[in-house]
Amino acid sequence: AQKITQTQPxxxxxxxxAVTLDCxxxxxxxxxGLFWYKQPSSGEMIFLIYQGxxxxxxxxxxxxxLNFQKARKSANLVISAxxxxxxxxxxxxxxxxxxxxxxxxxxxxxxxxxx
Amino acid sequence: DVxxxxxxxxxxxxxxxxxxxxxxxxxxxxxxxWYRQDPGLGLRLIYFSYDxxxxxxxxxxxxxxxxxxxxxxxxxxxxxxxxxxxSMYLCASRRAxxxxxxxxxxxxxx
Numbered sequence: 580a581q582k583i584t585q586t587q588p589x590x591x592x593x594x595x596x597a598v599t600l601d602c603x604x605x606x607x608x609x610x611x612g613l614f615w616y617k618q619p620s621s622g623e624m625i626f627l628i629y630q631g632x633x634x635x636x637x638x639x640x641x642x643x644x645l646n647f648q649k650a651r652k653s654a655n656l657v658i659s660a661x662x663x664x665x666x667x668x669x670x671x672x673x674x675x676x677x678x679x680x681x682x683x684x685x686x687x688x689x690x691x692x693x694x
Numbered sequence: 695d696v697x698x699x700x701x702x703x704x705x706x707x708x709x710x711x712x713x714x715x716x717x718x719x720x721x722x723x724x725x726x727x728w729y730r731q732d733p734g735l736g737l738r739l740i741y742f743s744y745d746x747x748x749x750x751x752x753x754x755x756x757x758x759x760x761x762x763x764x765x766x767x768x769x770x771x772x773x774x775x776x777x778x779x780x781s782m783y784l785c786a787s788r789r790a791x792x793x794x795x796x797x798x799x800x801x802x803x804x
Binding site: 583588614621623624626629670672681682684685686 | 703725727734735736737738739742744752782784786788792793794795796797798800
């Protein structure tokens with residue numbers, strides 16, 4: 580069974596609009612971490628934001644915020660005021676407790692920002 | 695900031711060649727990872743290492759081996775390259791709340 584599901588293979592969004600990228604996860608661990616990464620066409624993976632399962636507040640990093648709904652096992656990424664430079668692949672990933680720090684990855688969402 | 699450097703951005707190799715992909719990090723991290731990325735499949739873990747000379751298989755280790763003789767360097771080895779190993783290879787080093795990736799090596803096996 581998929582542990583990380585990103586249901587949107589691709590999205591088109593108008594510049595300056597907010598965008599939400601979906602991520603649902605499946606784990607029986609109580610302690611886990613959720614990550615979002617951005618991969619532009621250049622290929623490098625850029626860390627965006629992290630949410631720990633025990634963090635009480637939703638994580639925020641500049642224009643990025645994570646809408647963490649633990650009961651629903653969802654960790655959606657919200658990008659406010661999108662910019663052309665936000666066009667990229669976005670990956671959601673999870674680290675479980677006894678995983679030797681391995682990450683489990685979703686298949687990614689290709690985001691294209693239209694001018 | 696942690697820097698993870700992969701020695702080559704693009705490589706073209708012939709079937710049957712032995713291929714070395716090198717990865718170096720500069721922050722004394724213990725955990726390092728090699729991933730393979732293919733369209734629609736996300737990132738799949740090939741091998742990881744949690745210390746010098748220590749290695750663990752990931753999800754798709756077949757056809758690959760690794761070497762970690764020094765803490766800062768983690769090498770991925772394709773003993774006999776095949777066309778189905780054409781892919782993007784990403785190296786990562788673990789930091790406190792995330793992972794820093796290298797810029798990737800796009801390997802084509804012809």
